[in-house]
Amino acid sequence: MKRAVLTVALTCAGCVDAPSPGKTNPEPAAVTRLSGDGAVFYTPRDCGKAQAYVPPEAGRKFTYALANDKGEIQPGVTREEAIGVVRGDVVEYGERIVTPDGQATPPEVRRIRAGVLPLSGPAMSIAYTADRRDPTTLSVGETETYPILYTASGQFGERAQDTTITVTFVNCRTIANGYGVISGEPVRVYRLVLPAVQAPPAVDELTATEFEWAVSERTGWRLVERSPAAVTFVTDMQ
Numbered sequence: 001m002k003r004a005v006l007t008v009a010l011t012c013a014g015c016v017d018a019p020s021p022g023k024t025n026p027e028p029a030a031v032t033r034l035s036g037d038g039a040v041f042y043t044p045r046d047c048g049k050a051q052a053y054v055p056p057e058a059g060r061k062f063t064y065a066l067a068n069d070k071g072e073i074q075p076g077v078t079r080e081e082a083i084g085v086v087r088g089d090v091v092e093y094g095e096r097i098v099t100p101d102g103q104a105t106p107p108e109v110r111r112i113r114a115g116v117l118p119l120s121g122p123a124m125s126i127a128y129t130a131d132r133r134d135p136t137t138l139s140v141g142e143t144e145t146y147p148i149l150y151t152a153s154g155q156f157g158e159r160a161q162d163t164t165i166t167v168t169f170v171n172c173r174t175i176a177n178g179y180g181v182i183s184g185e186p187v188r189v190y191r192l193v194l195p196a197v198q199a200p201p202a203v204d205e206l207t208a209t210e211f212e213w214a215v216s217e218r219t220g221w222r223l224v225e226r227s228p229a230a231v232t233f234v235t236d237m238q
Contacts, residue, residue: 025129025147025162028195028208032228038189038212040071041224041233042173045186053114053136055091055220056083062221063098063236071179071233076100079232081221082107089114091220115215115222116167116190117146123199125151129162135190138169154199163206166193173214175223182223182234187214 064079077099084092094107111119116135118126127149138144144167151160170189175182195208214224224233 025164026206027164028193028206030205031193031208031210034191034210034212034226034228036069036226038214038224038226038231040069041176041179041214042187042189043176045172045174047140047172047188050137051217053089053134053220054217055086055089055115058083058086060219060221061236061238062223062234064225064232065235067231067233069231071231073235078235080104083221084109090119091115115220116192116213117165118194123153124197125153126165127151135167135169136188138167140169140171143168148195150195150197152197152199156200159197159199159204161195161197161206163195163197163208164193165195167191170212175214179233180235181237182216185219185223186217187223188217189214 060083062081064081066074066076068074077097080096080098082094082096084094086092090111090113092109092111094109096105096107098104108122110121113119114134114136117128120126128146129149130147132146133144135144146165146167148163148165149160150163151158168191170191173187173189175185175187177183190213192211192213193208194211195206197206198204209227212224212226213222215221216223219237222234225231
């Protein structure tokens with residue numbers, strides 16, 4: 001399994017001034033969409049009263065394995081996410097890939113807010129350029145669009161692009177039985193459309209990918225991730 005299958009480019013190194021009135025950030029020309037609904041992982045649950053986001057504790061570690069669309073673990077490399085500095089609802093974490101023989105890549109530092117909005121990643125940054133609702137306050141079925149300035153940097157310079165991130169709150173769910181340490185976890189399921197910008201000299205093309213994340217109300221972290229390329233879920237929490 002290639003490393004790209006298990007990694008999600010999460011990227012906001014701060015905010016910039018709000019755009020001028022009437023400005024509309026361009027949406028990606030091409031969006032790679034999810035198929036299916038991931039229902040195999042969940043049982044229905046009423047959301048009840050709104051709950052404030054509770055971030056994971058510093059020092060926690062989450063290990064993810066690749067699964068098929070039936071929720072069955074596939075042998076191969078795993079991904080580890082180790083929680084570092086936590087400030088309010090902003091979490092910094094290190095992500096690395098571990099091979100079956102125990103060899104691991106150097107950790108890549110990433111930041112995310114409220115378990116949903118990407119803030120920074122390797123050679124990438126996102127600046128949110130307008131005030132929008134906190135994603136954790138969305139009602140079931142609601143969608144919020146966040147205007148951003150996405151910057152990708154590389155050996156040959158930087159490329160900055162105005163675009164958007166879209167977050168939809170799908171529903172509240174409980175992780176079904178049969179998924180080890182995460183079985184029974186109450187989660188909030190989100191659909192996200194995350195753009196991608198490539199640094200020069202790559203072609204200046206704005207694309208995006210749709211993801212589905214199940215964020216635990218108890219641990220504050222993603223327990224199931226679905227993308228068009230792969231499905232991963234947490235098999236160990238420390």
